[in-house]
Amino acid sequence: MTIHITPQQQLESKSQQGINQGAKLPLLYLPHPKRIYQHRKQRFMQLAKANPLAHYFSLCAKINALQLTIVDQSPITQNIKVAANNLITANNSALLSANNLFNQQWQDYLTQIINGLTDFQPQIDPIIQSLNNKTRQEKQQLATDLLSGAFTKVNSGEALFIWSALACYYTQLAAQLTGETAAIATRAHNSPLCPLCHSHPIASIVHLGSENGLRYLQCSLCETQWYSPRVKCTNCQDMSAIDYYSLDKELAAVKTECCHHCHGYLKIFYQDVDPKLDIVVDDLNTLILDQETENAGFSKTGLNPMLFP
Template sequence: MNSFSGARLRTPEEIALNAGADFARLLPPQPGQVFAGRAVRMRQLAAGHAMRDYLLLMAVICEAQHEQLATYPAVALPSREQAGAAATAGQPLLHTASWPRDPVWREEWRALLGRVLNKLPEDSPARPSVEALRVLPDDALERQADRLLAGIGLGVDLAAAPLIAAGLQLHWTHLVSATAAAQPGAFGMTDDATRCPCCGSLPTASITRIGGEQEGYRYLHCALCSAQWHMVRVKCTHCQGTGGIQYQALQALADAAASGEREAVQAETCDVCSHYLKIVHMGKDLHVEPVADDLATLTLDLLVSDAGFTRHGINFLLLFGDEDAADAAPPDPDRGPR
């Protein structure tokens, strides 16, 4: 593992901010790219990976999400008055705890599962689970959705969670992108910089971007709606402190020696609050995607977890344990997905 420590120096990003640099603090999800790009990255990472079958299954789900999002029906969007009230209160406009889920999400979710089934081979071991979920009663589905969105692990069907979460991701990605298109500037930064300013969810990872006005800036990537919001580098994504920040990375792994892809993913740990979140670097691998790369580096979670750090964030495509979903220790990737 690699680590960074020493005197706290201002990053070029912070210097630019203090100089009044103008750049986008919030990047809404791009409907035509988010799930398609994630699916491509899943397939790329699956090659030779210990979790190959699971990554390929998630790629199928992401491909189905991309197709379903293109035909998602119109749903009620927030008014300008609601946007103003949320901004005044410093709260996410489409907070999962307060914004009502349109019942259409259940119909779209079942249609999503139909697309997944159409893409799966007839002999796929995942088919029976997907087929069984399609007839899950509405009240049971809503209970599972409530637990997932609240970060409650107790009572969550872990096998069904990625598929149910896929429907919730689809719904909130549509909500956020449609609102951003209809009301430019509807979303502002909120009082809690550690959670998504659009829907209030935790991030999956952060990403340092390249190109244009975003060059060198770090953004947190929402686990639910895929919006990205700015947070300066070398700053804890949990306690927002700047002391005791270190970076841990995998080294000397046989499956990484040739490609060097693992260098693009690090765990940013905080010695003050003992939390961590992964950070992916486009400058080291142009094709990194926060959700896919997080999923493909569970070994890194194991290492930092064993060192006593708790994850700040969540990946809805793989949940585990009976604890709070946001705080559970990662599973052993050698055992495969549960």
């Protein structure tokens, strides 16, 4: 395995930055939960074949299938359109957060997910037992810890299932927003985190077919995508010292975008190279690239919702 590094001088040309003068950029794309879970499940199943992570990928595919069933058969009971418009003018906190618009329906989703994983016992049995032994209040506290970024307070195995239930909840909330409400939330936002829920991005993705290849970050919780100019650090916004790492070839479907200013990195996926990729699955399928990038002295600034630290 060799690692290919694109130095600063050979970066993507300025015309590829996605700054399309005169045209209106879509600032963000709200999620379509059923489409996301269906596609992700299929991608996990496709890549599970002859994969050293086959068993884990099958577990993830099953979780996505359960999320799909939840959205289909137990959709969220809240309607947040009016509440969201009022909240957005009331304070500067994340519109979708543990403080705003959070009820306990996600706990029913957690129960549905863990009850649906009987095929994967006994491997995950201790985690399921531990979650089943917790009170609703204890689970609510663990959710609040995860939503506030205190990942070390939660066992990583339990975090996978709790986050999967929370994501199913918040992705449906985000899907209810109107483009106008979401755009107002985005305009006032100036941070590397999701403009709607303030969670970390999974990675960024260059859209297929968009003029000049626009790049969007995708949220690890609510799955919203928000616009981010290319050849610019998504963590500290610096543009002066960016390098790209890829495995084996320069025109790879996935690279790490590395910033020498903050020493952070995040993966960037290219739909024109591989239109079938899924940002969560393909991130897990390229962990060797993370390893090589971390060996070069960079730290990941994103979160994969199927792999907790």
